[in-house]
Structure formats: structure tokens, C-alpha cells
Amino acid sequence: MRLSQFHLRTEKETPADAEIVSHKLMLKAGMIRKLAAGLYTWSPLGLRVLRKVEGVVREEMNRAGAIEMAMPSVQPKELWEETGRWAKFGPQLLKIRDRKEQEYCFTPTAEEAVTDFFRQEIASYKQLPVNFYQITTKFRDEIRPRFGVMRAREFVMKDAYSFHIDDDSLHAEYRNMYDAYSRIFTRLGLKFRAVAADTGAIGGSASHEFQVLAESGEDATVFSDGSDYAANVELAEAVSPGPRPAASESLRDVETPVQKTCEDVAALLDIPLQRTVKSVAMIGVDADGNDQFVLALVRGDHVVNEIKLAKLPGMGDYRLATEAEIAEALGSEPGFLGPLNAKKAIRVIADRSVAAMADFVVGANRPGFHIAGVNWGRDLPEPETADIRNVVAGDPSPDGKGILQIARGIEVGHVFALGRKYSEAMKCTVLDAAGKAVNPAMGCYGIGVSRIVAAAIEQNHDDAGIRWPEAMAPWQVAVCVINPKNDPAVAAAAEALYSELNAAGIDTALDDRGLRPGAMFADIELIGIPHRVVVSGRGLEAGTYEYRARTAAESENLDKAALLAKLA
Ligand code: ATP
Ligand code: MG
Ligand code: MG
Numbered sequence: 001m002r003l004s005q006f007h008l009r010t011e012k013e014t015p016a017d018a019e020i021v022s023h024k025l026m027l028k029a030g031m032i033r034k035l036a037a038g039l040y041t042w043s044p045l046g047l048r049v050l051r052k053v054e055g056v057v058r059e060e061m062n063r064a065g066a067i068e069m070a071m072p073s074v075q076p077k078e079l080w081e082e083t084g085r086w087a088k089f090g091p092q093l094l095k096i097r098d099r100k101e102q103e104y105c106f107t108p109t110a111e112e113a114v115t116d117f118f119r120q121e122i123a124s125y126k127q128l129p130v131n132f133y134q135i136t137t138k139f140r141d142e143i144r145p146r147f148g149v150m151r152a153r154e155f156v157m158k159d160a161y162s163f164h165i166d167d168d169s170l171h172a173e174y175r176n177m178y179d180a181y182s183r184i185f186t187r188l189g190l191k192f193r194a195v196a197a198d199t200g201a202i203g204g205s206a207s208h209e210f211q212v213l214a215e216s217g218e219d220a221t222v223f224s225d226g227s228d229y230a231a232n233v234e235l236a237e238a239v240s241p242g243p244r245p246a247a248s249e250s251l252r253d254v255e256t257p258v259q260k261t262c263e264d265v266a267a268l269l270d271i272p273l274q275r276t277v278k279s280v281a282m283i284g285v286d287a288d289g290n291d292q293f294v295l296a297l298v299r300g301d302h303v304v305n306e307i308k309l310a311k312l313p314g315m316g317d318y319r320l321a322t323e324a325e326i327a328e329a330l331g332s333e334p335g336f337l338g339p340l341n342a343k344k345a346i347r348v349i350a351d352r353s354v355a356a357m358a359d360f361v362v363g364a365n366r367p368g369f370h371i372a373g374v375n376w377g378r379d380l381p382e383p384e385t386a387d388i389r390n391v392v393a394g395d396p397s398p399d400g401k402g403i404l405q406i407a408r409g410i411e412v413g414h415v416f417a418l419g420r421k422y423s424e425a426m427k428c429t430v431l432d433a434a435g436k437a438v439n440p441a442m443g444c445y446g447i448g449v450s451r452i453v454a455a456a457i458e459q460n461h462d463d464a465g466i467r468w469p470e471a472m473a474p475w476q477v478a479v480c481v482i483n484p485k486n487d488p489a490v491a492a493a494a495e496a497l498y499s500e501l502n503a504a505g506i507d508t509a510l511d512d513r514g515l516r517p518g519a520m521f522a523d524i525e526l527i528g529i530p531h532r533v534v535v536s537g538r539g540l541e542a543g544t545y546e547y548r549a550r551t552a553a554e555s556e557n558l559d560k561a562a563l564l565a566k567l568a
């Protein structure tokens with residue numbers, strides 16, 4: 001690409017309204033422009049990077065045996081009613097109406113659509129297993145879109161859905177996808193960790209998130225320094241230092257809204273405090289004497305399902321809040337992929353005494369379901385996130401090996417063994433070997449393609465700008481031409497090098513814009529090209545090119561053979 005014929009528009013000033021470095025640098029480099037809240041235009045430069053990420057994802061999905069397809073972004077209400085998610089998905093689901101007053105949604109995920117495709121296409125176990133994927137635009141009406149494309153409303157997701165005759169096959173594919181994801185994030189040059197995530201409201205047997213480690217991450221991961229243990233803790237579980245209530249003898253006396261620490265709650269209930277971040281009990285208390293409270297036990301951002309709760313001692317005759325009730329109380333989304341907003345207190349469903357609630361808390365405070373924190377009150381402020389380290393770092397790890405550590409992470413991928421929730425709801429069957437109609441087991445596997453672009457910058461930048469990992473750089477090499485208009489020999493040499501590199505399969509940009517060296521180098525550094533070659537009159541006289549890696553402190557003068565060897 002000749003930059004004189006491309007569209008680059010960088011900015012010198014750091015945009016004031018961007019909070020995190022990736023958002024700042026993407027704006028400064030001119031990769032994205034805001035259209036409206038959570039809606040971004042990808043500039044030609046930004047799109048090159050997005051396409052590189054897509055390319056790696058596509059290659060590895062294909063290599064893993066998944067088959068690419070594409071489903072509509074606008075989907076009919078009737079389809080979403082089959083699974084109940086039209087009502088249950090919550091406010092993240094953008095609903096629209098056509099001229100005939102028919103209702104549709106803009107797809108936030110595509111379990112319904114793919115299951116519908118499957119039931120029309122596949123009849124026999126002989127056609128299984130199969131894994132369909134697409135790389136398309138999704139829309140979620142996020143309550144707080146922020147950080148640019150990191151948490152946008154419209155974003156690019158790779159979503160894959162596998163179908164299986166039995167659970168063994170599902171688990172084999174789950175493992176296969178897990179491995180493919182590990183290859184994808186490794187190839188993209190990201191420092192990441194796969195962590196166990198909660199299967200929560202969706203049920204299912206296994207779920208892992210792939211977290212890119214970065215201080216700006218909205219999630220926290222907890223891992224052991226002595227074993228393979230690693231789990232996700234959404235920051236919602238963090239105990240906020242918050243305003244402390246006055247000493248109080250009973251929960252009833254606690255004013256709301258208020259946010260309490262573990263210590264406060266433990267002291268109030270007179271229970272020993274145990275801390276892990278595997279779970280958190282959420283309690284909603286209504287302080288105006290209406291005795292509304294309850295309860296949902298939440299792990300990660302999902303309500304622990306009833307099966308798990310039923311096993312807990314101390315549940316007594318509590319009625320569990322249903323997903324729909326909790327969703328309604330939270331104005332949130334309980335369904336698959338829809339996190340409960342654990343930052344808000346849960347409105348109370350059952351009518352129980354404070355003492356009974358204390359029993360519950362004690363009952364819940366057992367291995368695997370320790371209380372990490374308790375929030376109550378309504379419309380709580382966002383928890384302060386800085387303190388999560390204090391919650392658990394240093395505790396022994398659940399597997400008894402090592403000490404827990406916490407690191408911030410950005411969720412870039414999520415694999416999920418779904419089971420038969422969708423195939424049953426949508427009456428999707430195949431014939432098994434005995435000729436019997438059975439519901440296939442399903443898995444689903446998402447990657448935040450556009451979020452990866454921002455996540456990579458969080459991990460790879462310096463004061464001068466972005467430092468792209470090779471695999472997602474807009475170009476591998478920039479050939480910078482000094483004074484091309486006045487020096488035809490330099491221009492010709494740069495053109496020759498540019499052609500040669502491209503012919504060798506090295507994606508190269510020729511900076512023939514005729515900018516002064518300082519401005520040109522600043523741009524090339526800002527937009528993060530991994531390798532820079534300067535072609536100048538002085539260099540040509542000496543028979544050398546000035547080469548500098550984006551990550552290197554110094555440049556070096558190399559003859560052409562040495563340069564090509566370096567870039568090959
Ligand atoms: P988050 O916890 O960040 O809200 P999620 O768990 O709701 O994400 P999934 O439903 O698991 O997201 O979707 C698969 C992937 O899509 C996520 O792992 C993430 O990388 C990406 N993703 C989800 N929401 C957004 C968003 N608003 N903007 C950009 N990428 C997103
Ligand atoms: Mg989400
Ligand atoms: Mg999540």
C-alpha cells in the first residue's frame with residue numbers, strides 16, 4: 001500500500017474523553033471514529049487490523065474443522081420466543097419493528113438461528129458432529145458502552161455452535177475448541193489465560209473464558225501460583241470498601257442503599273469469615289420493614305442454578321427467585337450470555353426472617369460456596385474495583401496447591417458446553433443409530449474479534465503509540481522515503497524495495513507522503529508498524545538502509561541482503 005493513496009489521519013493530541021490507553025491510541029491513530037454511543041466506524045487503517053484478527057480466527061477455526069456460514073443480523077421475534085429469550089434476554093436485546101408491525105431483534109448471539117438452521121438441514125446422527133461458525137456483527141444494548149470498541153454496542157464476534165449425538169462428542173469438541181482458542185490467542189501474540197467460568201443460569205457442564213491480562217480489564221481472574229487452578233471473578237464480586245454503615249444489631253436496622261464488606265457482614269451475622277472468590281451471596285434487604293429479601297447465590301455473573309442450590313444445607317424453605325424474577329428486579333438479563341448485574345442488589349422475592357437469612361448465609365458459607373462479599377440495598381453505586389486484590393490474594397488455593405493471586409483480565413473468548421437447552425426448547429432432533437429422534441447436545445464458542453484489537457493495544461504500547469504484535473499489524477513493514485519529491489534516486493530505490501518486500505509476501509506500506517522525517521516517523525510509530533526501513537540519500541550512498549524494529553531502542557544500518565534476512 002502506498003500511503004499517499006491511502007487514508008491515514010492521525011492526531012497529535014490525546015483525546016480527552018478516552019479513559020484507557022487502547023481507546024486513546026485507537027482514536028489518536030485514526031483507527032476508529034465514534035458515530036454514536038457504542039457505535040464506531042472503522043477507518044481503512046482500523047479495518048486492516050480487524051481483518052488481520054479475523055483472518056487468524058478464521059484460519060484456526062477452519063483448521064479445527066469448523067465450517068463457516070452466516071446468519072442474518074435481524075431475526076424474528078417468533079424464533080426467540082421458542083426459547084423464551086425474547087422475554088428473558090433483557091434490555092441488551094435491541095428490538096425493532098418493520099413496516100408490517102412485525103417484531104425483530106438485532107442478533108446479540110445466534111443460538112436460536114443456528115438451531116433453526118440445523119433442524120432444517122440435519123436429520124441423522126451420521127451427519128454429526130458438526131460445528132458451524134460465523135464472523136459477523138452483533139448488537140447488544142450495553143447499559144454502559146465504554147472504552148471504545150472494548151465494550152461497544154455493535155461489535156464483531158466470531159460465534160460457533162457445535163451439535164453432537166452424545167456428551168462425549170460434545171466434550172471432545174469443547175476440548176478441540178479450547179485448543180483452537182489457545183492457538184488463536186498465541187498466534188495473535190497475546191498474553192492470556194484460560195479460566196474456569198461459571199455455567200450459571202444456563203446450566204451446562206463446562207465453561208472457560210479466555211482472558212487477556214491487562215490492568216484495565218473489567219474482569220478479574222484468580223489463579224494459583226502453585227497449580228493450574230484459574231477462575232474468573234467478575235469485578236461485581238469484589239467487595240467494595242464503600243460507605244460503612246453505623247454499627248447495627250440486626251440486618252433490619254441497616255439502612256439502604258448501603259454496601260457492606262465481608263467483615264461487616266460476618267460481624268453482623270456472627271459467622272466466621274471465609275474468603276474465596278469462587279462465589280458470592282447476594283442478598284437484597286428492604287429496610288423499610290417489608291421483609292422483602294432473598295436471595296440468589298451468584299457465581300461469576302450468573303445465578304447459581306437450582307440444582308446446585310438444592311444441594312446446599314440451610315436453604316430451608318426458601319423459595320428461589322426465578323430467572324425472570326431476578327431479571328425483572330435487576331432490569332438485567334438472566335439468560336445465556338446475559339450476566340446478572342451483581343452490582344445491584346437483588347429485589348427480594350420471599351418473605352423470611354432475618355434469622356432465617358442468617359442461617360442461609362451460614363449454610364452457604366461452605367466449601368465451594370464461600371461468601372466473598374455481600375451487597376445489599378437497591379441501586380448500589382458501582383463497586384470500587386481497586387480493592388479486589390484485598391479480597392483474596394494470598395488465600396490458599398481451592399485445590400490446596402499454592403496461593404491465590406489476582407490479575408485483571410479482558411474477556412476475549414468464551415467456550416461453553418451448552419447441553420440440550422436449546423435443542424429441547426426448539427424441538428430440534430436427529431435420528432440416532434436406533435432410529436430414535438433425540439435432541440443433539442450443543443456447544444457454543446465466542447470470540448470478541450473487535451475487542452481483541454483493543455485488548456492487544458492494552459498489552460502492547462509505549463509512549464510513542466501502538467506496538468502491534470506481528471500477526472495483527474496493519475502492515476509488517478513501513479518503508480519510509482526521505483524527501484522523495486526532490487530525490488528521484490531515493491524514490492526509485494524505495495519503490496524497488498517496496499515491490500520486492502510485497503513480492504516476498506511481506507505486507508508493506510510505502511510512506512511516500514513526502515512528510516518531514518519527524519512527522520513521518522511519529523505516525524509510523526503511533527500506528528504501530530513492527531518494522532521500519534528508512535530510505536535516504538545518505539543511506540543509498542553508503543549502500544545501506546536504516547532499519548529499526550518498533551520495539552528496539554536503536555536503529556541499525558543494513559545492506560539489502562541483511563535487511564531482507566531480517567524481515568524474512
Ligand atoms: P462481557 O462479560 O465482557 O460482557 P459476555 O460474557 O457478555 O462479555 P459473551 O456472550 O461470552 O460475552 O460473548 C462472546 C465474546 O464477545 C466475549 O468473550 C467478548 O470477547 C465479546 N463481547 C461481548 N460483549 C461485547 C461488547 N459489548 N463489545 C465488544 N465485545 C464484546
Ligand atoms: Mg456481556
Ligand atoms: Mg462475560
Ligand code: MG
Nearest residue numbers: 209337411414
Ligand atoms: Mg462471556
